Amino acid sequence: MLEYRIADISLAEAGRHQIRLAEREMPGLMALREEYADQQPLKGARIAGSLHMTVQTAVLIETLVDLGADVRWASCNIFSTQDEAAAAVVVGTGTVEEPAGVPVFAWKGETLEEYWWCTDQIFRFPEGANLILDDGGDATMLVVDGAVAEAAGGVPEPGEDAPEEAKVFAARLRESLAEDPQRLTRIRDGLLGVSEETTTGVNRLYRLAEVGQLPFPAINVNDAVTKSKFDNRYGIRHSLPDGLNRATDVLIGGKVAIVVGYGDVGKGAAEALRGQGARVQIVEIDPICALQAAMDGYEVVHLDEAIGAADFVITTTGNTRVVSTEQLARLKPGAIVGNVGHFDDEIDLAGLAKQPGVEVVEIKPQVHEWTVPVPADLGLDRETTSFIALSEGRLLNLGNATGHPSFVMSASFTNQVMAQLELFARHDAYPPGVHRLAKELDEKVARLHLPALGAKLTELTKEQAEYIGVDVAGPYKADHYRY
Ligand code: NAI
Numbered sequence: 001m002l003e004y005r006i007a008d009i010s011l012a013e014a015g016r017h018q019i020r021l022a023e024r025e026m027p028g029l030m031a032l033r034e035e036y037a038d039q040q041p042l043k044g045a046r047i048a049g050s051l052h053m054t055v056q057t058a059v060l061i062e063t064l065v066d067l068g069a070d071v072r073w074a075s076c077n078i079f080s081t082q083d084e085a086a087a088a089v090v091v092g093t094g095t096v097e098e099p100a101g102v103p104v105f106a107w108k109g110e111t112l113e114e115y116w117w118c119t120d121q122i123f124r125f126p127e128g129a130n131l132i133l134d135d136g137g138d139a140t141m142l143v144v145d146g147a148v149a150e151a152a153g154g155v156p157e158p159g160e161d162a163p164e165e166a167k168v169f170a171a172r173l174r175e176s177l178a179e180d181p182q183r184l185t186r187i188r189d190g191l192l193g194v195s196e197e198t199t200t201g202v203n204r205l206y207r208l209a210e211v212g213q214l215p216f217p218a219i220n221v222n223d224a225v226t227k228s229k230f231d232n233r234y235g236i237r238h239s240l241p242d243g244l245n246r247a248t249d250v251l252i253g254g255k256v257a258i259v260v261g262y263g264d265v266g267k268g269a270a271e272a273l274r275g276q277g278a279r280v281q282i283v284e285i286d287p288i289c290a291l292q293a294a295m296d297g298y299e300v301v302h303l304d305e306a307i308g309a310a311d312f313v314i315t316t317t318g319n320t321r322v323v324s325t326e327q328l329a330r331l332k333p334g335a336i337v338g339n340v341g342h343f344d345d346e347i348d349l350a351g352l353a354k355q356p357g358v359e360v361v362e363i364k365p366q367v368h369e370w371t372v373p374v375p376a377d378l379g380l381d382r383e384t385t386s387f388i389a390l391s392e393g394r395l396l397n398l399g400n401a402t403g404h405p406s407f408v409m410s411a412s413f414t415n416q417v418m419a420q421l422e423l424f425a426r427h428d429a430y431p432p433g434v435h436r437l438a439k440e441l442d443e444k445v446a447r448l449h450l451p452a453l454g455a456k457l458t459e460l461t462k463e464q465a466e467y468i469g470v471d472v473a474g475p476y477k478a479d480h481y482r483y
Contacts, residue, residue, distance in 0.1 A: 002099045004090045007083040007107035015088030018055045025406035028414030028448040029063045040068030045424045048122040048129035049073040050139035052080035053106040056409035058089045074118040075106035076135040079399035116172035132194040136342045137201035146184030193217040195419035200318045200342035205434050217430035219419035224437050226445040231412040232264035235404030237272040239397035247367050247390050247400035253277030258310045261317035262289040315339040315346040323347040329374050331387045338390035349393045366391045366399045414445045439475035
């Protein structure tokens with residue numbers, strides 16, 4: 001009997017139709033299926049996957065299975081699951097009555113307790129997982145922090161003021177320890193490695209490596225050029241306005257939109273909003289990115305000064321509390337705030353919720369109107385303001401819409417599959433630490449996607465290749481080239 005917990009298995013047929021259409025838009029993954037299905041190079045791999053359970057992720061999961069892997073899956077965000085995709089993956093080649101697909105533990109609108117329960121479930125292969133495919137680092141954190149807590153003989157108590165997330169996470173670890181004090185250590189020690197999807201998770205991995213707590217290899221998929229320069233940028237260029245429109249349907253043109261952070265995601269967000277005719281302003285702390293924003297024609301502003309005139313405030317930093325409670329009180333009535341960075345602490349809604357006199361009304365799921373008192377010392381001519389917050393400050397492009405479109409996720413996920421192949425089949429080449437995929441593989445991902453767009457790639461002549469010191473077949477750039 002297949003284990004799973006999802007919202008509604010009867011949605012499987014609807015999910016299957018969407019997956020079928022997505023496959024047409026995911027040429028990289030489909031090419032890998034064709035290249036490897038006979039060889040079954042992932043036979044014996046037991047992959048614990050924690051990544052938004054969307055239609056696109058369904059194509060990724062079924063590619064891993066096609067290549068021979070056993071897979072268990074959870075979403076890496078409480079709001080991002082597409083329930084029909086989860087249902088279709090569970091049913092697989094079976095039926096609603098007798099599902100024969102992949103154990104999925106994910107539904108849209110999990111509580112935090114349920115979220116960590118689901119994350120724990122992905123490791124429950126009878127023989128333990130030997131690979132993690134992670135997005136944001138939560139699955140890795142569960143195993144690594146769990147093993148550390150097991151060695152220390154207990155879970156450190158989060159302080160009174162600790163965020164709710166930290167308390168729920170500690171409770172999950174305590175439960176795991178009570179069940180079997182060695183379980184997470186055994187899982188950690190059996191891992192061949194992790195491939196990590198996003199900037200925030202990659203940052204966590206580098207920090208773990210720095211403090212000597214990364215005992216297995218990690219592949220930083222995010223910094224493949226065909227991931228971060230495409231998914232983070234062109235993906236958000238599509239899915240940010242999609243989320244804003246589905247959530248509010250407020251006209252963007254002519255309005256003032258502030259984008260906080262001008263990294264890869266910020267660049268895509270700003271471009272999308274400008275494309276809709278918004279007057280876009282950028283907030284940055286890095287002089288290089290601030291100068292890029294200015295040269296791209298955006299006004300670079302201080303959030304304190306600019307926020308009072310904003311119609312939209314979008315955070316893209318991967319940092320914490322970049323919009324403070326005081327700044328939220330400065331918002332004009334009707335302003336819309338949302339985040340597309342990985343975690344929900346960019347906009348300090350948690351801090352605001354603790355303040356007296358704050359009221360929150362649900363307009364519809366993942367769309368809330370916040371009415372907050374305006375402190376007199378802000379010198380504004382109103383006693384309260386009310387703004388709209390999307391997805392409770394979590395990734396709005398996934399909470400209010402369906403995330404990035406298939407084509408761009410095909411590039412990201414082709415990197416993911418290649419990273420899993422490397423960790424499994426060429427494990428000896430990767431000592432503990434954080435690694436990137438070879439440039440040849442990055443170029444292969446791009447190559448696989450060009451024909452679908454009708455793009456005709458020019459081939460170097462031998463003479464030209466020698467002149468610039470590369471091979472005719474690539475790689476064409478040095479590792480330090482920035483694209
Ligand atoms: P990045 O590092 O390229 O960009 C972040 C930018 O924010 C940097 O330029 C940094 O200087 C700036 N920043 C940091 N603190 C700031 C502050 N207090 N005020 C203003 N600017 C500040 O990272 P990237 O790739 O753009 O990713 C950003 C976040 O988005 C990460 O959490 C990442 O995991 C997430 N992400 C979300 C996606 C989605 O679908 N919503 C897709 C891809 C990434």
